[in-house]
Amino acid sequence: MGAMPDAPSRLILVVDDDARFADVLHDVLSEDGYEVAIAANGADALAALAARPADLILVDVRMPKLDGPGLYRELAGRDPDLAGRVMFMTGAAVDAATAEVLAAVRTPTLRKPFELKDIRAAVQRFFLASGSFHGARFPRPGAPS
Numbered sequence: 001m002g003a004m005p006d007a008p009s010r011l012i013l014v015v016d017d018d019a020r021f022a023d024v025l026h027d028v029l030s031e032d033g034y035e036v037a038i039a040a041n042g043a044d045a046l047a048a049l050a051a052r053p054a055d056l057i058l059v060d061v062r063m064p065k066l067d068g069p070g071l072y073r074e075l076a077g078r079d080p081d082l083a084g085r086v087m088f089m090t091g092a093a094v095d096a097a098t099a100e101v102l103a104a105v106r107t108p109t110l111r112k113p114f115e116l117k118d119i120r121a122a123v124q125r126f127f128l129a130s131g132s133f134h135g136a137r138f139p140r141p142g143a144p145s
Contacts, residue, residue: 012123014029015060025058056127061090087107091112
């Protein structure tokens with residue numbers, strides 16, 4: 001179910017302090033034809049995004065230095081378009097403040113543990129909805145073909 005070989009390369013930034021988990025996502029999404037970068041926390045992600053904006057940002061909710069909701073708030077203040085590319089991942093129960101941030105994000109929150117097919121499907125849905133999956137082959141819903 002991965003990206004088609006002729007799909008333009010899309011950069012996905014995985015932001016997670018669990019290096020083993022981030023490496024698995026890196027490998028799976030790279031196999032699907034995406035370019036994948038990894039940041040260990042929100043502060044590192046901000047630096048990476050300043051150097052090169054990502055097409056999709058997969059963000060763990062709980063991390064040291066700058067957590068997922070903190071990263072989202074920073075992005076929303078700096079670049080709302082970039083903040084709109086955030087998709088959260090969490091395996092923990094969330095407090096009310098975090099739940100409010102998760103509700104503000106336009107993409108679904110992936111609940112850990114999830115199967116690899118679930119992350120692949122979520123990434124594809126994101127790019128289809130944004131109108132950027134496979135370039136012009138899949139226009140934004142409601143756009144003229």
